[in-house]
Amino acid sequence: MLAIITAVEVALYYLDLSRNALVGLLLALSALKFALVVLWFMHLRFDNRLFSTLFVGGIVLAIGIFTVALSTVGGKLV
Amino acid sequence: MATSTGVDNRKLFMWLFLASECLFFGSLIAAYLLYRGQHGVPCMDGDLSTCVFPTDRTINGVEYEGIFDIPFTSVSAFVLLMSSVSMVLALAAIQRGNVRAMRIWLFTTAALGALFVGGQAFEFTEFYREGLTLETNLFGTTFYVLTGFHGAHVTIGVLVLFSLLIWSSRGKIQAKDSLNIELAGLYWHFVDIVWIVIFTLIYLIQP
Amino acid sequence: MAGVAQAGNPLGRALRDVRHMAEDRYSIWSWIATVDHKRIGIMYGITAFTFFLIGGVEALLLRIQLAQPNSTFLDPDQFNRLFTMHGTTMIFLVVMPLSAAFFNLVIPLMIGARDVAFPRLNSFSFWAFLAGGIFLNASFFIRGNIFEGDIGAPGAGWFGYAPLTSTEFSPGHGIDFWILGLLILGVASMAGGFNFIVTILNMRAPGMTLLRMPLFVWMTLVTSFLIIFAMPVITVALFELLFDRLYNANFFNASVGGSPLLWQHMFWLFGHPEVYILILPAMGIVSEILPTFSKKPLFGYPFVVFSGVAIGFMSWGVWVHHMYTTGLGTVANSAFGLSTILIGVPTGVKIFNWLATMWGGSISIKTPLLMCAGFVTMFTIGGLSGVLHTMVPSDFQQQDTYFVVAHFHYVLFGGSIFALFAGVYYWFPKFTGKLLGEGLGQLHFWLMLIGFNLTFFPMHISGLLGMPRRIYTYQEGFGFDTLNMMSTVGGFIIAASMLVFITNFISSLRNGEKSGRDPWDARTLEWSLPSPVPNYNFKEVPVVEARDAFWYTKYRENEEGVVVRIEGAAADDEEDDGEGGHGIHLPSPSYFPLIAAAGLPIIATGLIYDPALVAVGVATTMIGVFGWAIEPPTERR
Numbered sequence: 001m002l003a004i005i006t007a008v009e010v011a012l013y014y015l016d017l018s019r020n021a022l023v024g025l026l027l028a029l030s031a032l033k034f035a036l037v038v039l040w041f042m043h044l045r046f047d048n049r050l051f052s053t054l055f056v057g058g059i060v061l062a063i064g065i066f067t068v069a070l071s072t073v074g075g076k077l078v
Numbered sequence: 079m080a081t082s083t084g085v086d087n088r089k090l091f092m093w094l095f096l097a098s099e100c101l102f103f104g105s106l107i108a109a110y111l112l113y114r115g116q117h118g119v120p121c122m123d124g125d126l127s128t129c130v131f132p133t134d135r136t137i138n139g140v141e142y143e144g145i146f147d148i149p150f151t152s153v154s155a156f157v158l159l160m161s162s163v164s165m166v167l168a169l170a171a172i173q174r175g176n177v178r179a180m181r182i183w184l185f186t187t188a189a190l191g192a193l194f195v196g197g198q199a200f201e202f203t204e205f206y207r208e209g210l211t212l213e214t215n216l217f218g219t220t221f222y223v224l225t226g227f228h229g230a231h232v233t234i235g236v237l238v239l240f241s242l243l244i245w246s247s248r249g250k251i252q253a254k255d256s257l258n259i260e261l262a263g264l265y266w267h268f269v270d271i272v273w274i275v276i277f278t279l280i281y282l283i284q285p
Numbered sequence: 286m287a288g289v290a291q292a293g294n295p296l297g298r299a300l301r302d303v304r305h306m307a308e309d310r311y312s313i314w315s316w317i318a319t320v321d322h323k324r325i326g327i328m329y330g331i332t333a334f335t336f337f338l339i340g341g342v343e344a345l346l347l348r349i350q351l352a353q354p355n356s357t358f359l360d361p362d363q364f365n366r367l368f369t370m371h372g373t374t375m376i377f378l379v380v381m382p383l384s385a386a387f388f389n390l391v392i393p394l395m396i397g398a399r400d401v402a403f404p405r406l407n408s409f410s411f412w413a414f415l416a417g418g419i420f421l422n423a424s425f426f427i428r429g430n431i432f433e434g435d436i437g438a439p440g441a442g443w444f445g446y447a448p449l450t451s452t453e454f455s456p457g458h459g460i461d462f463w464i465l466g467l468l469i470l471g472v473a474s475m476a477g478g479f480n481f482i483v484t485i486l487n488m489r490a491p492g493m494t495l496l497r498m499p500l501f502v503w504m505t506l507v508t509s510f511l512i513i514f515a516m517p518v519i520t521v522a523l524f525e526l527l528f529d530r531l532y533n534a535n536f537f538n539a540s541v542g543g544s545p546l547l548w549q550h551m552f553w554l555f556g557h558p559e560v561y562i563l564i565l566p567a568m569g570i571v572s573e574i575l576p577t578f579s580k581k582p583l584f585g586y587p588f589v590v591f592s593g594v595a596i597g598f599m600s601w602g603v604w605v606h607h608m609y610t611t612g613l614g615t616v617a618n619s620a621f622g623l624s625t626i627l628i629g630v631p632t633g634v635k636i637f638n639w640l641a642t643m644w645g646g647s648i649s650i651k652t653p654l655l656m657c658a659g660f661v662t663m664f665t666i667g668g669l670s671g672v673l674h675t676m677v678p679s680d681f682q683q684q685d686t687y688f689v690v691a692h693f694h695y696v697l698f699g700g701s702i703f704a705l706f707a708g709v710y711y712w713f714p715k716f717t718g719k720l721l722g723e724g725l726g727q728l729h730f731w732l733m734l735i736g737f738n739l740t741f742f743p744m745h746i747s748g749l750l751g752m753p754r755r756i757y758t759y760q761e762g763f764g765f766d767t768l769n770m771m772s773t774v775g776g777f778i779i780a781a782s783m784l785v786f787i788t789n790f791i792s793s794l795r796n797g798e799k800s801g802r803d804p805w806d807a808r809t810l811e812w813s814l815p816s817p818v819p820n821y822n823f824k825e826v827p828v829v830e831a832r833d834a835f836w837y838t839k840y841r842e843n844e845e846g847v848v849v850r851i852e853g854a855a856a857d858d859e860e861d862d863g864e865g866g867h868g869i870h871l872p873s874p875s876y877f878p879l880i881a882a883a884g885l886p887i888i889a890t891g892l893i894y895d896p897a898l899v900a901v902g903v904a905t906t907m908i909g910v911f912g913w914a915i916e917p918p919t920e921r922r
């Protein structure tokens with residue numbers, strides 16, 4: 001499953017897609033891969049809620065503050 | 079030991095650590111993303127012929143070849159992803175009480191991890207030969223530091239896995255000690271998902 | 286479970302011997318190898334107070350220089366280095382570790398635990414803090430490459446703005462010491478942060494639900510979360526700066542497109558949560574002491590808890606108020622101005638709750654209460670001048686003037702330091718069995734209050750008159766002269782108050798009045814234990830039935846609804862000599878955390894001077910970590 005997604009991602013990279021479509025697809029696929037590893041390999045899906053709250057909290061915080069920080073200095077996220 | 083929340087102290091510690099690591103890698107990635115639009119501009123002496131870019135691009139009608147080797151790095155990413163799978167199998171084995179199978183899968187995980195680090199060392203030397211150093215431009219600076227810190231995390235993970243292997247060869251890891259493997263696994267998977275993010279944002283998506 | 290202590294192996298035997306030396310409670314080894322949270326807390330406190338005196342001397346030197354216009358007592362370069370070290374010391378080596386001292390001393394007692402979740406990690410935190418502090422201060426004794434013969438301490442301010450910190454503008458190794466010292470201190474505080482979160486979430490006594498936890502425990506929890514999320518950001522920023530300086534990377538190198546604003550963003554992304562890391566523990570201490578000395582429960586407990594948590598969240602959304610003048614644009618400035626005004630709301634909630642706690646209480650005026658009253662008033666003044674900074678146009682005027690210096694000293698000294706002293710007077714009897722002298726205590730308070738206001742109040746005015754901070758002198762005739770002389774005199778009055786405190790501390794330790802278990806008729810669990818607390822803390826783990834757990838074992842309402850003391854409750858009769866708990870398994874002392882921490886400054890020195898040393902340092906830390914992993918946490922007797 002994970003292998004297939006990675007293969008599709010790399011294939012997409014070589015396809016002549018419009019930039020926006022490419023970015024969107026790649027991000028979506030990676031998010032899927034990310035979720036698979038976190039939810040099943042790391043057992044977050046079955047484990048105590050506390051763990052997922054902490055971890056998601058860390059991710060959301062990181063994304064939130066750096067999105068704002070980069071947008072104030074004219075950086076683009078993707 | 080019974081705890082107030084019912085979860086193990088060490089496991090809670092590990093998740094807190096990983097949550098905190100999100101901010102660590104978030105900061106490194108943010109620095110890369112901030113400068114990615116300027117990778118074409120900065121070269122130490124303003125002479126574009128000495129410049130190194132991540133991917134192919136044309137500036138003032140001159141074509142510059144990018145430095146990334148996507149097929150090679152895809153294989154690396156795949157190797158690391160597979161090491162996560164073998165890590166899952168190692169944990170499953172010890173939870174069933176099968177020490178031998180756990181040792182085999184632990185070794186596989188560590189070996190795949192070492193292969194990834196080796197691949198990264200190869201990639202770094204290639205880039206270095208092509209003229210990309212920490213000093214060359216903002217791309218060199220942010221790329222080496224971000225991927226270097228990730229590589230350091232993988233290296234530490236490999237060391238931990240080998241320590242666990244040695245430890246288990248002395249019969250110290252049985253089914254009741256599976257938490258040790260679980261914690262190492264959490265760390266290992268985390269390092270893997272960081273690479274999923276880096277691979278997508280840095281290698282595949284280009285400005 | 287034999288681990289390293291296997292007989293027959295000479296190394297193992299030697300290790301076992303040193304370990305046995307650590308078991309004699311009176312030997313110095315027992316302190317070095319201790320994993321007891323109370324002893325670690327005491328070591329944190331004494332070390333941090335020593336750094337407080339060092340930072341204080343630095344401040345006095347600065348004040349001597351500024352007492353008169355055109356003074357030549359210090360040259361500009363020395364002035365820069367001293368104010369940099371003063372700021373860095375007071376924040377990272379004084380207020381943070383003093384708070385950590387109280388976390389260590391009282392958190393396990395308040396939640397009814399025998400120790401923290403990871404005792405050896407706790408000891409590692411302390412040794413890494415000590416190592417980082419010594420490493421940072423060692424920079425005074427190095428020589429710069431260019432300023433040969435000068436002191437080599439860092440001189441770019443505690444915020445280390447790029448590009449001032451680049452090798453071009455800060456040659457020599459002062460900044461490198463600053464970076465690496467802060468990295469080591471960061472490791473220490475993150476380790477502590479993880480440890481206390483796990484301790485508070487997981488080690489609570491039966492019945493100690495989250496909403497029964499004392500306020501100080503809550504504030505420690507929030508602070509620890511801020512630490513583990515904010516420290517990684519500054520860690521990355523410091524590494525980036527280190528790579529720029531040592532290996533010519535370009536993170537902050539504007540000549541190739543690097544952005545100094547990246548540093549400012551990362552520094553203040555850390556820096557503003559840091560402000561709350563410094564003040565929330567102080568708020569927690571005050572929220573314990575005021576109810577005790579007012580004989581009333583904390584007014585609106587859930588609101589105080591909730592506003593503390595809200596501050597923790599909101600502290601992540603205000604950092605740009607430190608960057609109004611960097612040209613980020615009107616939208617950013619207005620948005621962050623608004624969020625900064627909003628963060629004043631939960632802070633205000635707390636202040637009103639403290640006032641309402643005291644309102645109508647039967648207040649006993651003792652030093653801890655006076656210090657808390659000092660906290661509430663001074664912190665409120667500092668908070669109000671802070672509100673002035675939230676407004677962008679007014680901040681433009683005040684930026685980089687002494688008005689800002691006045692503001693943050695009112696919140697950090699008038700706030701944190703007053704509350705931390707309140708904590709010292711309050712908990713001293715718990716860990717020594719003696720009371721701190723009340724007379725000298727009150728003298729200390731009044732001298733400190735007067736000295737503090739004399740030092741920092743005039744800075745509001747000199748700042749509004751336009752006196753810039755971080756400049757080594759000023760010309761006469763701008764109206765700064767008298768104000769600065771007042772500040773200098775005030776500084777020396779604060780110094781005098783510290784002498785009073787030290788005298789009081791030493792004499793009370795020798796022959797202070799015996800305190801017994803519960804000298805203040807207090808409310809939380811630590812006061813149910815003998816003073817000093819035996820090393821196993823609780824002979825039997827308590828079962829908690831209410832908020833203010835200890836209070837409810839002492840008092841109850843009678844038929845007429847009047848609160849009366851339960852007869853014979855919590856009597857001071859059986860004095861525990863600490864020899865009672867032989868059946869209780871305690872974690873064994875360990876040297877490995879010290880060894881692991883000792884490797885860190887060696888690595889840091891090696892990065893600056895010699896790669897071979899890095900290898901030595903890494904090896905040392907690895908020995909520490911592996912020994913730690915192999916060594917059984919508790920030795921079976």
Ligand SMILES: [Cu+2]
Pocket residue numbers: 556557560603604606607
């Ligand atoms: Cu702030």
